[in-house]
Amino acid sequence: PQLPFRIPCKKRSKLTVAGELAKLGPLLCIHRKTFFFLFLKSFTSAVWVPVLVQQPNQLAWHHILQLGHRYTITGLSMSSLKKSGHRMFVTGVSSCLLPYCAEQVREQPLDSVWQGESTQSSSPEAAEQLSDSLQLGVEEERPGSTKESKIISYVGTVTKILNVQAGLFLLDNEVCLCLAYQQLLNSARGLRPGACVELIDVHLLQKPLVSFPFVVLGACLSSTVVLKSFSRLSTPYQPPASSGNLYLQLLFRYNLGMPLYLWMVSLLEMFEDRFSCFFGRCRLLLRSTHRNPGAAEKFLVPLMQAVVPDTEEARDIYNEILAKIHQCPLQK
Template identity: 85%
Template sequence: LLHFELEWLESLFLFPSWSYIPQTDQSAAGYVEILVDPVPVSLPKERPYSIPVTFPASAEPLLTSRIPCKKRSKLTVAGELVRLGPLLCVRHKTFFFLFLKCFTSALWVPVLVQKPSQLVWHRSLRVGHRYTVTALSISSLKKSGQRMFVTSVSSCILPCCAEQVREQPLDSVWQGESTQSSSLETAEQLSDSLELGIEEERQGSTKESKIISYVGTVTKILNVQAGLFLLDNKVCLCLAYQQLLNSARGLRPGACVELIDVHLLQKPLVSFPFVVLGACLSSTIVLKSFSRLSTPYQPPASSGNLYLQLLFRYNLGVPLYLWLVSLLETFEERFSCFFGHHRLLFRSTHRNHGAAGKFLVPLLQAVVPDREEARDIYNEILAKIHRCPLQK
């Protein structure tokens, strides 16, 4: 779906126009692209007339100071969606962050969504639109202590209309008996399981990337397993530093995409012919229109992806990652005839990286002998001052 409304949840619809997109592997199932908005069968649900809310300017101090609060008290926050984080999956738990900004200032608050029934929100939220999120509690990361709002089972999200909300004083909710905020289990799991790292700085060879937004058309899939796509025949989109939980569905040649807060890297590698737009965990990728071309769907490997395993294991920045991709492509071109099957060449497990991995691991160990600092996933998403592997 290109367009999804929150009001459509738990309602019956007819789908007048859609296309089935097969995979390049005919034995595997494809997916369906909904070309026209569905038609409701029943009447839309009525919205609450007036909702008491707290705006980010009033809610933000709750995250930066230990303000006493009532036990089990919940908060409803309304604001403009200034940023939408990608879906992340760690140890079979899926979650994402959204950021609500005050209407009259630059203050924003983070909201973690991790309840399975609420993950569908990610498909309907649009940056720049106004929303109200109900029944929020406060939680914190175990290691860093960073605090955020977290949805509960009873939370819902609604479009924010000025005539349907009224500001609620914090004194009526957040006062009285003091409680410690619950620790967020997902945080420790994410840090322990990924153990990513940042690229080591090299004197005289690094340059700060710029953060920009861009709208373009996919003209070629450079390497789907490596997360590389060509836009407008001149710009390379790198999605390797994000998790593609929808398996890159919709990213076929001819599709239009909007990139929000991506890193612009000009000539990251001398031998690489394109400017690179890299998406980190603070970037948002929006599919604007489906392709009208009859191009099949090429899904990336869901497990055993050698490109991504080596990227994260050796904490590669963009220049080294593009060098790795070039080596793997050359290795496949030269030696695939001896192995007879792509999977035998690139098959990768925790202990066995396959033929290509056995060739590349010694090279990477020589180029990147050790890791100085682990990649802090949550700091990359939540910090006021942005820091990520794509900055240099």
């Protein structure tokens, strides 16, 4: 997935926005640029607005923000995406994250701010308390004959690592958590057996593959994964590959849904079991580079080209994170 990071903003007064943290997106690193989205909710309605955090000195906010808490963010600019028209607030170098203080907030309709009609109250000294004039973040059902996955929340304990390279973890000995569709938080350092995780807005997929024995909870870019407590067990840390991860490369290259992804994982695991003895180390077998594909990639790519339709659209991470009507590869 590609993300244009230099979003042009017109020179306007910096804004300050106050609201309740309704959703916290994952930390993403694309083309060596790290960023995340957070969503602030109005105190009086269910409306959310997105805030893009991309300044290096502000990435630590991701580790201290707590869902349901009220915050004030200063020094924000407004921006919109050319292709989709999605509007958002963007932090600047001088932006600060502060606890919410009601005495410093003056309410103003949000639509006037989006349209550039704000007056003196749009200055950094006056916080913009969100109103319900912009309908962002409200889920609606999409029409269609295909069955869509349910979006749920879940709290469970990691009991087994099924395949760390593929982002598959077993919760409570009965539910598979798939984190392949969003980058693993902190290289999965906290996701050891015994750790407790809270999953918010994840996709529930019942039997996505006949041969797969577990119900799957899939986290997309609109899902929130919170590590509630670290493991007290002396289980070793299994680091995922930092580069050349064939599972994830093929997932994003072909924009696979969950059934095809689990099928691909089973093929790679079978290939690894049968031929790893000839390569000495599994990483040599499953390694993948742009100019030097490994044996597993040479085996699997022709199969993927035969199975995956050519009309498969590229993954649109903007729509996945920001769209009013949710769209992602885990819906069906």
